[in-house]
Amino acid sequence: MTLPGYDAASYPPFAVTVDLVVLTLRGDVLHVLLVERGADPWRGAWALPGGFVRPDEGLDAAAERELSEETGVRDVPGHLEQLASYGDPDRDPRMRVVSVAYLALAPDLPEPHAGSDAARAAWVPVAHAQRRPLAFDHARVLSDGLERARAKLEYSPLAAAFCGPEFTVADLRRVYEAVWGRALDPRNFHRKVTGVPGLLVDTGRTRSEGRGRPATLYRLGDVTTLHPPITRD
Amino acid sequence: MTLPGYDAASYPPFAVTVDLVVLTLRGDVLHVLLVERGADPWRGAWALPGGFVRPDEGLDAAAERELSEETGVRDVPGHLEQLASYGDPDRDPRMRVVSVAYLALAPDLPEPHAGSDAARAAWVPVAHAQRRPLAFDHARVLSDGLERARAKLEYSPLAAAFCGPEFTVADLRRVYEAVWGRALDPRNFHRKVTGVPGLLVDTGRTRSEGRGRPATLYRLGDVTTLHPPITRD
DNA sequence: CCAATAGTGTCTCTTAGACAGTATACG
DNA sequence: CGTATACTGTCTAAGAGACACTATTGG
Numbered sequence: 001m002t003l004p005g006y007d008a009a010s011y012p013p014f015a016v017t018v019d020l021v022v023l024t025l026r027g028d029v030l031h032v033l034l035v036e037r038g039a040d041p042w043r044g045a046w047a048l049p050g051g052f053v054r055p056d057e058g059l060d061a062a063a064e065r066e067l068s069e070e071t072g073v074r075d076v077p078g079h080l081e082q083l084a085s086y087g088d089p090d091r092d093p094r095m096r097v098v099s100v101a102y103l104a105l106a107p108d109l110p111e112p113h114a115g116s117d118a119a120r121a122a123w124v125p126v127a128h129a130q131r132r133p134l135a136f137d138h139a140r141v142l143s144d145g146l147e148r149a150r151a152k153l154e155y156s157p158l159a160a161a162f163c164g165p166e167f168t169v170a171d172l173r174r175v176y177e178a179v180w181g182r183a184l185d186p187r188n189f190h191r192k193v194t195g196v197p198g199l200l201v202d203t204g205r206t207r208s209e210g211r212g213r214p215a216t217l218y219r220l221g222d223v224t225t226l227h228p229p230i231t232r233d
Numbered sequence: 234m235t236l237p238g239y240d241a242a243s244y245p246p247f248a249v250t251v252d253l254v255v256l257t258l259r260g261d262v263l264h265v266l267l268v269e270r271g272a273d274p275w276r277g278a279w280a281l282p283g284g285f286v287r288p289d290e291g292l293d294a295a296a297e298r299e300l301s302e303e304t305g306v307r308d309v310p311g312h313l314e315q316l317a318s319y320g321d322p323d324r325d326p327r328m329r330v331v332s333v334a335y336l337a338l339a340p341d342l343p344e345p346h347a348g349s350d351a352a353r354a355a356w357v358p359v360a361h362a363q364r365r366p367l368a369f370d371h372a373r374v375l376s377d378g379l380e381r382a383r384a385k386l387e388y389s390p391l392a393a394a395f396c397g398p399e400f401t402v403a404d405l406r407r408v409y410e411a412v413w414g415r416a417l418d419p420r421n422f423h424r425k426v427t428g429v430p431g432l433l434v435d436t437g438r439t440r441s442e443g444r445g446r447p448a449t450l451y452r453l454g455d456v457t458t459l460h461p462p463i464t465r466d
Numbered sequence: 467c468c469a470a471t472a473g474t475g476t477c478t479c480t481t482a483g484a485c486a487g488t489a490t491a492c493g
Numbered sequence: 494c495g496t497a498t499a500c501t502g503t504c505t506a507a508g509a510g511a512c513a514c515t516a517t518t519g520g
Binding site: 420421428441442443446461466 | 480481482483484485489490491492493
Binding site for chain 3: 208213216
């Protein structure tokens with residue numbers, strides 16, 4: 001970055017926003033949080049939640065704040081990471097906006113309440129969301145977020161972000177199945193996931209789903225990378 | 234993104250820049266393009282090249298323009314992709330700056346010439362660059378860029394971006410060795426890389442390095458993902 | 467008992483790494 | 494000839510997918 005004699009007045013200002021791809025699992029179906037826009041442009045269209053970065057706030061902090069505001073949950077559990085930035089000159093007709101998109105993965109959360117600027121907010125099944133026209137370039141952002149999530153399940157312990165602090169192997173498998181959109185062999189999955197050193201910590205307790213043998217409850221270990229990975233192919 | 238009644242005057246303006254991690258191979262050693270800052274802040278410190286995004290220019294276009302300007306080469310061959318964005322409120326003491334970092338991989342390029350705003354510009358061995366204090370948060374950006382490059386060599390045909398349009402298997406291997414920082418078995422590498430369907434297109438010609446059997450010259454095929462991958466472990 | 471889910475064992479196929487061996491150049 | 498590099502073959506170990514089998518619950 002060079003910044004020689006930068007004259008702020010010589011450039012029109014940029015607005016910087018954060019947009020969120022918030023994914024969760026509801027009834028074994030992958031959902032994304034969308035808001036219905038209450039103002040132009042794109043009034044009435046569905047959009048990813050987001051908002052302006054405040055003057056004294058870092059990008060990650062802005063994303064955390066928006067996540068909390070839009071879900072209505074303080075200290076949202078799960079995972080939050082930067083996805084990419086989108087800054088086509090004409091992506092917003094009003095002014096030059098650069099949006100820094102974030103990907104959030106969370107366990108099942110309560111129904112969202114619409115914010116001041118949104119007509120509605122709702123958890124929408126991802127397959128459904130991808131068939132709607134979304135505001136701005138949000139269809140692209142959503143695609144990028146989904147692809148990131150799918151890829152990272154292979155080599156990171158991110159699937160656990162969709163679960164509570166304690167979970168069973170079957171819980172984890174349902175996450176993989178929902179995100180990847182295909183069934184996995186429960187037996188091979190069990191062997192693979194329990195075979196990753198450091199991934200799962202046995203709590204010593206079990207949980208019964210009503211029918212069948214109760215499953216061991218695990219907590220997430222402290223690994224950051226899965227060796228060997230859980231592959232998609 | 235919500236943008237209710239946005240009053241541009243109610244927020245101080247953000248500046249948006251692109252910063253570049255430009256990697257190349259020079260004599261089998263991985264180098265990064267750095268500039269010596271000619272103005273405060275960080276006058277005299279080394280920094281990643283970059284500059285302001287212009288009002289009517291997209292982020293990718295700004296990165297391409299800066300890459301061309303800073304290397305002194307029109308239509309730089311190789312690969313350019315967005316890396317991440319960095320926007321801590323105090324990363325630049327003069328004003329609020331959000332930097333969108335890009336990763337560029339290029340074949341060996343001529344010595345750069347300092348721009349108007351930089352005292353010097355030079356290709357610096359990566360190991361050396363990582364030991365220097367870099368301006369702003371550029372040490373972090375450089376690390377992130379290197380890690381991205383290392384990871385993407387595993388499953389993408391990106392190594393060819395470091396080579397010319399035609400290259401030998403040994404050329405490719407030297408890229409992997411330089412980026413990963415470790416020696417690879419030439420025989421196993423050869424079998425692996427020629428075994429990826431669609432990756433290499435035999436030109437029918439060979440190139441002799443002076444000693445030893447001449448190597449087959451290949452062009453890059455049209456695959457985007459390596460199946461199976463070239464793993465690091 | 468049966469049905470359902472949890473978890474283990476076993477087989478086959480593919481791939482990774484080690485490394486012997488062959489091919490073709492230069493001096 | 495030797496040496497250096499390109500390329501191929503072969504062995505072994507480990508992981509992936511298919512799927513039989515055992516374990517433990519509720520009804």
